[in-house]
Amino acid sequence: MESKRSSSPKTRSTSHGSSGTEYEVFLNFRGPDTRNTFTNCLYHTLLNKGISVFIDNQGIDVGEEISPEIFQAINDSKICIPIFSRDYASSSWCLCELEHMMQHRKTNELEVLPIFYDVKPSDVKLETGVYKDALTLHKKERGAEIVQRWEEALKEVTKIKGWDAKNIGHGELTHLIARKVLVKLKVSCVHISDHLVGMDESVDEVVNLLNVESKDIRLIGIWGMGGIGKTTLAKLVYDKLSTNFDSCSFISDIREASQGSGLLNVQRQLVFNIIGDMGVGFSNIDHGKNMIKNRFCRKKVLIFLDDVDHTRQLMALAAKKEWYGSGSRIVVTTRDRSVFDQFLDQFDRCLIYEVKELNNLVALQLFSKYAFRSNSPPNAFLSLSKKVIEQIGGLPLAIEVIGSFLCGKNKEAVWQDTLEKMKFCQRRDVKEKLMLSYVALDHQQQQIFLDIACFLAGQHKSYPYYMWDDCGLFPNEGIDVLLLMSLVKIGEENKLWMHDQLKDLGRSIVYEEYCKDPKKGYRVWRNQEGPNIVWQKKGTETVAAYHSNFFVHSQDLVLISEDFIKMPNIRFLEMCGLSLSGDFEDLFSELRWLDWEDCPEEMQATNFCPKNLVILDLSWSNIDEHWGGWTQLKQLNLNGCHRLQVLPFELGALEALTEMLIESYYFPTSISQVPSSIGALVNLEHLAICGATHLTILPNSIGMLKCLTELDVSDTGIAELPNTIINLRSLKALNMSHSCMQKLPEAIGMLEKLEEIYGVNCNWLETIPGDIVRLPSLKNLVLTKTRVENVPKLPQSLVCLCLSSRASEKAPDISNLVNLRSLELCFTGSTTIGWKTIRGDFCRTMRGSRHVAKETIDIACCKLELSTISSISSYSGCLRYIKRLEIINCKNLRQIGQLPFSLTGLMVNNCNLLEVVDLSNLSNFKNLEDLEVWDCPRLVEIQGLDKLESLESLIIGRCSSWLCLPDLSNWKELKMWDVDALTTYLARGKRVAQTEDLPLSHRLRLRGSADPEF
Template identity: 35%
Template sequence: MGNEDCFGLPLTLWLRHGSQGVLIRSVFHTVLVELKVLYEKVTKDLVGVEDRVEAIIQELDLKSDKVRFLGIHGIGGVGKTTLAKVVFNRLLSSFHGCCFLADVGESSRRNGVVHLQKQLLSKLLGSRSVSQILGENDAINMMERGVLRNKKFLIVLDNVDEKKQLRNLAEKGDWFGSGSRIIITIRDQSLLKIEEEATEFSTYEVREMKFDHALKLFSRHAFRSDFPPSHRVSWSETIVHILGMLPLALEVTGSSLNGKSQKIWGDTLKKLQIAPPKEVQDTLMITYEMLDTEQRHVFLDIACFFVNMDKTYPLYMWDDCEYYPHNAIEVLFLMSFVKVKDDNTFWMHDQVRDLGRGIVRREDTEHPYKRSRVWKHEEAIRILKRKEGSSTMKALSLGHHEDKLTRDEFDNYPDLRFFQGDGVFLVGDFNNLLPSLRWLSWQNCPCKSEEFVANFPWTELLVLDLSCSDITDEWVGWSQIKAASKLKALDLSKCKYLTRMPDLSTLESLERLNLEGCHNLIEIDPSIGKLQCLTALNLNGCQSLQELPEVIGCLKALTEIVMPDTPDKFRLPETFGNLKSLLTLDVSHRQISKLPYSIGGLDELRRLSLYQCTKIKELPESVGKLKSLVELDLSWTSIFHLPDSIGNLKQLKVLRMSHISGMTKLPSVIGKVEKLEELDASNCWNLIGEVPEEIGSLSYLRILNLSDTRISGLPNSIGSLKQLKVLRISHMRGITRLPKAIGLAEKLEELDARGCRNLTGEIPEEIGKLSYLRILDLSDTRISGLPTTVSGLSNLQTLNLELCLELEKLPELPRNLTCLRGATNRHGICAGEYHCSSH
């Protein structure tokens, strides 16, 4: 280390002082001064950050010697920078050097990237090291040569908004020493691409606060206390909900209301219901301005109309408009503006939604008809009734409205592509009107109108939603809809008077047909066989439908079908096996008694669920021909055995067969399902004997659940399951011992043997080899003790020994153990001495 020692103190300092105590105090003071300079200033009014900070530190994995990058992402104002500062302050003393570069994006534009490079290197190496840096390549060359490679650094790059900034400051992990951590706060996840084998990379999303934390933060700024006074509770809670639990918005609004009168509070509340605080808008606008024209159109459409709506229908419209919607949604997701939930619907933070709507309002603050989008019923009906058509209008939505609308109201809307009119009467001749209309949402469409619309632009429609309408088989509109040759999606869900699906043979482009909730539908028209583009058919809730037509097998493009839940028996036709593109077949809870043999022809089927099909007693041998099957759920069926052909399912990863009372044994052929990752045979109460040795061939198996069965033992081949992470054998009354080979299942993290009341003696010593084991549950067993090797389980966190009445002694327990339950014998006293430094 030359003439320097730890903390960078010169050796002369060690020689200058006459006593060790003075020296220690001097070193301690020097370190404190150094750390104080490095600390990032954080507000005192932090609320609800501790769990997030711990989660971020866990993601950083400080035990790893590899260089690790962590991207903290989320919308503007959600608290990314604050969290990064808290983490930085907490960890900086554990690194050889630290640097927090604030607001990298803005600083790069204002001062240039070279300024940031000098700032980074001077903080890590000292100011003299950057004197030769004249251009950005000079700094990159220095880092490429390894000037930072010999020490462990903590670096935060705050608010990065261009790839160039990352390239110039932290492009490669091998620029930094082992154990270094680089934290990046960012809005656009697409910038986070670090591809190196020696580098670890992960992300952490900062989401909105919990409501109680948000109310507390707001109260600290508005009232200088943790809770609002009684006369302001209701208003405070309303404001917090409107602000969407966004920290920046809570702080700004709370501070602005501190000490203000009731009138000011009332005015603020009204204003917030229209638009978010300016400071929040300005922050979010930075992200919006990064979007291109097409991405802005998609964003504004979602903000104004499609939050909590399935994404499928809008995609058709945007694709026709050449907005490149898949790319746009990906960009919006990466910038934390939009998410697609598990149910395929759009989610958007309230503040982001209000930002979008505010942008549209500002297109013309005085005249709504001059805006591109109108979503409020009052404004929309006023525009139509006043005949204020505008060429700028692209989307118009009415609430429920049963008045008549004629061609006069729709004159001069050349670019209107989306119209939502719930319950409206469209009457008159619409010839040469609405040439750009692509999506008509006409829920509660009136059935008995004698003046039905004529010459409507059906031919250009892509999406037609007639859900919840009283239309019947004789509805006058069917003949006109036949002209919709470009139609991609037709929604007839909850049309309760519909008894027969109409002839739709002319809709040659139709991809999605929704008949969900048509309770009185008894027949599917044979014309469905001509819909060669149909990919999705929803028959859920069609309680009167007892069979599908044979022509269903002609739908070569069908990838998704939701079956009717009829109270009586339902039959699948033999032609069902001709659906070569079908990806998912879910007949859960249905009264189906058997699968057709032809099911083996479903070449692309990925998922088959027979969950709670209690009438099914056997699977056809042809099920083994499902070469693409990944998931098979047989739970709660009446199946007695698995066919031998099950071993041919070479792509199967998940097999669920719980709660099958008729199943008596696991077939040895199960060992041939070579890619199986999860096997659940729990609660098969009549499953007896030992698990077949062949199970050891399942080299990919991660989860094995045999709980609540009568299985009497585990095979020695259990040690061959090198990927096994979870083994659940609770309440297996027949098992008397754990095989020694269990110690060879080296990746095991959870072993649940609770309630195995015939499990006696000591656990085998080999259990000490399970270095990944986190949870060990031996409660309600008759074990007498644990082996001494258990002390070597360095990752063990939870040990449950409740109701282990035969327990005689405990060895030294692992240091990382955080939860010990039980550990008492039949007399209720501690079973011997045990030692654990954390207790």
């Protein structure tokens, strides 16, 4: 890259930082040929996509040595793009850089993406005199040996598929290149911890086993003990190689996900990840196998199956090589090497990689990251840290747990005591290494840890909180301690998560106690042992029993009251599909949580009423309203109880109930009536009655639920909420989606804490009450696919406005809803209402929407007939925060009127009848930075465009050839122009802009332009 460059690194500058900075893309080009034309366009296009680019803006004088910083920039980059122009080969420094990047490509897998700007690949390959003559001249100055290396680099780069710029517009080409680069740099779908050390060697070894260049089909196993780092290693390899395949999938926790009928869902997830079709369905495992075989057999895929523990899982997901296309790779992580035994001859190659413990040096570094949040221990703790590593060994999970335990403990005496305790853990067994953290917990915290390890991992955290709190285990404080010590985590959807190794630790503690004294088998988590410990009269101190069997009918397994006489301490009981018989009076006095899915329709149990029960889960049971097992509860789950027609009249006995769930979407429940006694549930906070299509009304007593915060009546036959609902002053969320709701209460404004209203597919809803303006806390209002004809005035806090609903000009003023974050109004019917104006009332500031990341108003009017937007202006001064406006698919929109002066970005897309966009009122303001107009074939005028001196980006495409663009030579801030050929001239023959008056770096970029002057 030539031009002028200071030979001193201190005075040399580039577009990004200094030496040592990691770049994503390095541009290699001949300065005089393309610096101010194509290269500049490519540079800014990449920048606008958020890609970090190294570009040398100064160049090198003849005779100067190339700066080491240039070579370092190549080394630090992920992609190098050489731009081969006519005089490229005349620059020895361009060739020197090319040689370096081609050498780096061989050893570090650097991506090189060549562009043949105004030469052919044959020119670069030295088959013509274009480059060959220049190299002949270089031999005299540089010598034959150096030139020979350059020739080899030129020939080698032509083997890489690149772009030919001759037959494509620069704008389109730079967009194609940016898209390709983004694919190469794509964000991985797997999360990788920041605390990683010593993984490079293992990653390289697995990558070598995979050998992605080979056309064979391989099954690779990553095998090792729990907590050794198998999943982390798999994620790193996946992240490194995923761009080399047609499709990729990483499925975590196969063992957990495939329990019961879950393996079918794993198959569905795999198919979706590979072919991206949510509509594909299959009913059984064999159908899923055929789907994978038929749809994957022509694809080169990369599939990672994490934590496989049974051969049947691989049989369902990756049984044979014939299921996959040439070059495919299947990678499996497992603790059980035997799962591969049946597949050794089913693939071209089946290889096993054993994950080993970390060596002491790497282990110390990893320990330091957790204990001191640095790469090495402070000098005062170096010796102690080494002693800790000697004790716990190189197991990453043990290092993380012990390091987290010692984090913040700055007293040497504490460390010495810790080391003394660790001396009792002589075996390098994981349990002994993790036992120290368990011992550090107090009694209550230990009980919570063991509960999670044995049977609560994967549960929503709120459910066991009820039980722990009622048993005096102080769950809030206990969970905080477990989180700080890395013994438990809160995963997606607020579910409790515990590493397999920690679960094994907890279960081993329980099991060893049981082996010493069977009477202390106080937690049972294995399916086969659940009923056994009851029938054999074992475990008198048992506090939890777990049994889940979906394949045994209830009449086959019956537990009688005498079986539980010697189990007075049981507080958690799960018995899916089992039945009870006998007199249970005075039994289960300590039972807090009963999980009884598939409860039988009839049972012989009498006096079954555990007086301290706080959680009752009867999901998918055959019970009806006459079942007598109701008691004092805090959480009641009746999901899927399709035979239940009426909620029991004994609701008055459930005064302590805080949550009641009756949800059934796949098999609608038969509930047709909610008794008035529901008003007695004065502590109820969450009520969900979903899928009750026969339920048409709620009783007036619903208004007595003073603590209710969430009410969900979606997918019901309810047409109208009782007026007493206005008494629910604690209500925060109302969901009436897919219901028969026709109107909302007129006095809904009295619900001063209401934040969310959801009404998706409320096909009978016609009006929004004017009183809605009095909801000061409302944040989300979603009314899609309704019959709403009145579009209210929106508050200044609006984030997302989606209008495809029938609308009238008469609308209540809800501009006082200052906390509203989202409004969606959609209508899919065939009727359209001619609406002459969208007033400025509908455009307000957008902050914190869960629908859009940026501050955006989105007007998507696919069904709404609009003739003008006459004014989107500062209604009552509420528009001062609007940042971005998007107007999309407004098929009948003819004019966009004056816009709010706070606007920084405007996008108009696919408005077929749009003729005028008025930006004139923005001329006195310096905010608008981005303007994009696409697919507006009748657009002939953008008023005030010539005065927008602050504009940085202009994109206009597929608009009218009559579009008048003014002289834009005053646009000093413009960095990106993308205007297609149709808009570069006026029909009157006047030039669009005098581009020669603009800075070279700001020149117009055209797509498909036939104008030789551009």
